[in-house]
Amino acid sequence: MATITLVQVEKKFGDFQAVKPIDLIVDDGEFVVLLGPSGCGKTTTLRMISGLETVTGGRIYIDDRDVTWHHPSDRDIAFVFQLYALYPHMNVRRNIVFPLEAQGEDKGTIERRLAEVVELLRCQHLLTLHPGALSGGDQQRVALARALVRRPAAFLMDEPLGALDADFRETMRAEIKQLHINQNATTVYVTHDQIEAMAMGDRIVVMSEADIQQVGSPSEVYYDPSNTFVARFIGSPGMNLIEGHYLEGIAQLAGDSTYQVPENWRSVLDRTLKDKKVLVGFRPEAGQVKEDGAINAEVYADELHGAHTMLHLSLRGDASESIIHVRARRGLGLKIGEFVKFDISPEMVRFFDAESGKAIVAEV
Amino acid sequence: MASFEESGPSTPVTEGIRVDKVSPRSRRLKRIRSLVVVLIALIGLIPVAVMVITAFKSRTEVVAVPPRLIFEPTLEGFVFLLTERSQMAPAILEEAKQNAGELGLFDRIALNAGQQITGPSDFVRRLRNSLIIAGGSTIFTVALGLFAAYAFSRFEVPGKGDLMFLILSTRMLPAVVVAVPLFLMFRQLNLYDTHLGMIILYTVFNLSLTTWLLKGFMDEIPKEYEEAAMVDGYSRWQAFYKIVIPQASTGIAATTVFAFIFAWNEYALALMMTSETARTAPPAIATMQGRGGIEWSAIAAGTLAFLIPVIIVAFALRKHLLRGVTFGAIRQ
Numbered sequence: 001m002a003t004i005t006l007v008q009v010e011k012k013f014g015d016f017q018a019v020k021p022i023d024l025i026v027d028d029g030e031f032v033v034l035l036g037p038s039g040c041g042k043t044t045t046l047r048m049i050s051g052l053e054t055v056t057g058g059r060i061y062i063d064d065r066d067v068t069w070h071h072p073s074d075r076d077i078a079f080v081f082q083l084y085a086l087y088p089h090m091n092v093r094r095n096i097v098f099p100l101e102a103q104g105e106d107k108g109t110i111e112r113r114l115a116e117v118v119e120l121l122r123c124q125h126l127l128t129l130h131p132g133a134l135s136g137g138d139q140q141r142v143a144l145a146r147a148l149v150r151r152p153a154a155f156l157m158d159e160p161l162g163a164l165d166a167d168f169r170e171t172m173r174a175e176i177k178q179l180h181i182n183q184n185a186t187t188v189y190v191t192h193d194q195i196e197a198m199a200m201g202d203r204i205v206v207m208s209e210a211d212i213q214q215v216g217s218p219s220e221v222y223y224d225p226s227n228t229f230v231a232r233f234i235g236s237p238g239m240n241l242i243e244g245h246y247l248e249g250i251a252q253l254a255g256d257s258t259y260q261v262p263e264n265w266r267s268v269l270d271r272t273l274k275d276k277k278v279l280v281g282f283r284p285e286a287g288q289v290k291e292d293g294a295i296n297a298e299v300y301a302d303e304l305h306g307a308h309t310m311l312h313l314s315l316r317g318d319a320s321e322s323i324i325h326v327r328a329r330r331g332l333g334l335k336i337g338e339f340v341k342f343d344i345s346p347e348m349v350r351f352f353d354a355e356s357g358k359a360i361v362a363e364v
Numbered sequence: 365m366a367s368f369e370e371s372g373p374s375t376p377v378t379e380g381i382r383v384d385k386v387s388p389r390s391r392r393l394k395r396i397r398s399l400v401v402v403l404i405a406l407i408g409l410i411p412v413a414v415m416v417i418t419a420f421k422s423r424t425e426v427v428a429v430p431p432r433l434i435f436e437p438t439l440e441g442f443v444f445l446l447t448e449r450s451q452m453a454p455a456i457l458e459e460a461k462q463n464a465g466e467l468g469l470f471d472r473i474a475l476n477a478g479q480q481i482t483g484p485s486d487f488v489r490r491l492r493n494s495l496i497i498a499g500g501s502t503i504f505t506v507a508l509g510l511f512a513a514y515a516f517s518r519f520e521v522p523g524k525g526d527l528m529f530l531i532l533s534t535r536m537l538p539a540v541v542v543a544v545p546l547f548l549m550f551r552q553l554n555l556y557d558t559h560l561g562m563i564i565l566y567t568v569f570n571l572s573l574t575t576w577l578l579k580g581f582m583d584e585i586p587k588e589y590e591e592a593a594m595v596d597g598y599s600r601w602q603a604f605y606k607i608v609i610p611q612a613s614t615g616i617a618a619t620t621v622f623a624f625i626f627a628w629n630e631y632a633l634a635l636m637m638t639s640e641t642a643r644t645a646p647p648a649i650a651t652m653q654g655r656g657g658i659e660w661s662a663i664a665a666g667t668l669a670f671l672i673p674v675i676i677v678a679f680a681l682r683k684h685l686l687r688g689v690t691f692g693a694i695r696q
Contacts, residue, residue: 052591072594079595085588089610102597146596 001186002063002076002153003028004049009058011044018044020211021058026154029184031177033201035191037233041210042190043158049188050079050156062153073102078147080157084139086131092142093127099150117145120179137168144179154186161196173199194234198222206230222283224350228357231281231350237325239281242315243354246278253280255317257295262346268363269351277354284310286348287326293341297324299334313340418664423477426660440477441661443470445487445669449479487666490648495673496559497644498627501566505623506616508567509574514604516575517582518590528579531572539569540632547636557638565637566627573626574619581615582608617684625674645670 004026011019019041026032034042047053049060051072059068067075078099086095096117100110118124121141131139140160147155160176161169177200180187191197197204198218206213206221206229214226225231231239244251244259249266251259259280261269269278289311297313300323311326316339326342334340351360384390418426420437447470452460457478464472474481515521516528546565547556555561585608593603609616635647649666652659 050595052594071599072591073597073599075595077595079592081588081592083586083588085586085592087589087592087607087611089613098593099596102602146592150596 001028001184003061004154004186004188005061006045006049007059007061009045009048009055009060011041011048011053012056017210019048022212024205024212024215026186026188029186031180031187031189031200031202033189033191033197033204034207035194035197035201035204035233036207036213038192040207042192042205042207045207046156046158046188046190049154050077051075052079076153078150078152078155080143080147080155080160082159082162084131084143084160084163086134086139086142086146088131091128091130092123092134095131095142096127096145096149099146103150113149113151117149120148120182121145136164137172140164140172141175144176148179148183154188155180157187157189159191160189161193162191169196176200194236198234206233208233223348224359225281226359228279228281228352231352231359235283237284237310239283239350240287240324240326241279241281241352242322242324243320244278244280245276246273247275251278251280253295253315253318254320254322255296255315257297257315259294259344261351262349265349265351265360265362268360272360273351273353279352279354279357280344281350281352282344282348284325284327286345287311287324287328287342288345289326289328289332289340289342291341293343295342295344297340297342299336299338299340301336302334304330311340313342415664415667418661419668421661421664423659423661438473438476439469440473441659441665442669443473443481444477444659444662445665446470446485447474447481448483448485449474450482452478452480487645487648487652490643490645491669493559493638493642494628494644494646494670497562497566497642498624500559500563501570501627502620502624504563504567505570505574505627506578506620508571509578509619509623510609510612510616512571512575513578513582514608516579518587528576531575534569534572543633543636546633550637557640557642559642562634562637562642562644565633566630569630569633570623570626574623577619577622578612578615581612581619584615585611614684617681621678621681624677628670628674 004024006022006024008021008023009019010017010021022045024032034045036042044053048055051067051070051074055068059066061067062075062077072079086092087098090098093114097110097114100113105113118127121144123138123141123145126134126138126142131142134142143160157176161172164172173196179185180200189197189200201218203215204218204221205215208229214221214230216224216226221230221234225234225239228241231241242253242259244253246252246261246269248270249261251261253259296316298316299311300314301312303310303312307330309328309330309332311328311332311334313324313326314321315324352358353360417433419441420439421435422438422440425432425435452475457475460467460475460480464475467475471481512531516524521527550556550561550565553561555564589607589611590600590603593607594600598606629646630644631646631650634644635650638644638647645666649663649670652663652666
């Protein structure tokens, strides 16, 4: 397995900047997820690593090899496509051994490797079938087998679960993760599904507008988003961001509420955002509905999510009518339009500069 | 079984059938429509049927008025088509008829018409010329068309749209219009009445159609297949012939048939650009003259013989052809 290093890699299609210059190191055996909305450049980045797309700037290394201008076949990587791209005119067996034939392996090796991956992915019974006869999940298994059989330096996967049914997707998610652990395979995985990214990635690279927004572990991007884009994009629903005006430990929020900033945030906010606009951010589970809460709101809608209720609130007196999501215990029996008060858990509150959208970093 | 009109549908109407399409009234209309289609097809087939019948008639039967549908079939037409004969003197004829048992089938048939076979006719050579020229030009056209179509389908070719239009524009005027300049060019280049010249000519005329057809088929093949092959360790060229060509086989088959039929049937240019060495069958059939009048049975036999290769090609590739014609109509 191998390390993949991207140095100032960028892609332009004419005047259109598809990927701004980015740096990224994928460590040996690491599972890195490129996450972002469609059109953010994540697939282009993956295709540049694979060599299916040429770079317009920067360099790509696999281990110490500079592969920037190498043909895809010379990079020793395997690519799993969203629609599997199994060769329809070959049966499953031929599909799986096709990469080995390219390397000119002898018959004994081919048989041995085939037996190994078939065992690993439990697709023995499919070998004589053609791809058209397989279910989506089986096609995905065969595509993975074809990727594994060659023992490449790295796996690149472009939304491999995107075309599967919802319940089957979770099974395959676990299988891919298991494979990754067993094979200790360096993997770069592209998805727009943040739940998938959180579940699978050792690290997540959040991309938007052709640029990397944040690189971090799933808990880092969830709890400490580096900017408002990541805050909103990760989580469902995303992080609540309430606009306010900061002065001397108090954030004057939209409407008639004020928020007392926790002590440990005061000095940094005094320094950076004194008398300026601030965004107070918190996850739905960090909101605490209680009678003596500091923030006044009214119920816009509520949804029962089984174990808990998701309250959709609007701040009282807020003209912008933005909705705040707060997780509450079920059985509160609130009516639509009813007034409620809530607090924000002091450990889980975050602050963002309203102008730049960047997170304010807490001082320890 | 009671007809649908009285009983209604005996099987449940499944979701694929629109109710208004299976209502008794529309079923009746559908029957009428089918009948009309069959009638048109039958009318269209009359000349073919006449041709087939004529090919098996004797010289006297051919010119009989009114034409007879029931007659004694003979291979006379084919014999006249494939051989050169001379009229026999009555005395020799009598003698020859006595020894008829020793003669071959063709000789006996000629003998019945009072003729003696003196050698094979030109038509065999014409047919061979047709095969060489049509076959050769089809191979070149499809091979060149494949590369052109692949390039247009996959790569950023500067001015792609304009180029495709330009290629098509070669088919926008009748080929015969350019016959005179072509004739002059061919004479200058010593290509007049040569197989090579005709192969080049038909390749050029067919290339636009094959490029367009094949590009359509190539566009339908997702580029991910080649990309998968390339990351699997193959060059683009290998991906092209290991992945793209097998998957385009339907389209290639359909295109091959179209290209072959065009070159095989082409008449006007063949008439003008060839005289002897490279003359193909169509002009030869049309100009066939017999001794003592036009030998209709020989002409019909020649046309029939001429149709056979096309029928064989179309029949062999019929599955591909049918799929090829409807290809791309349904997206999976």
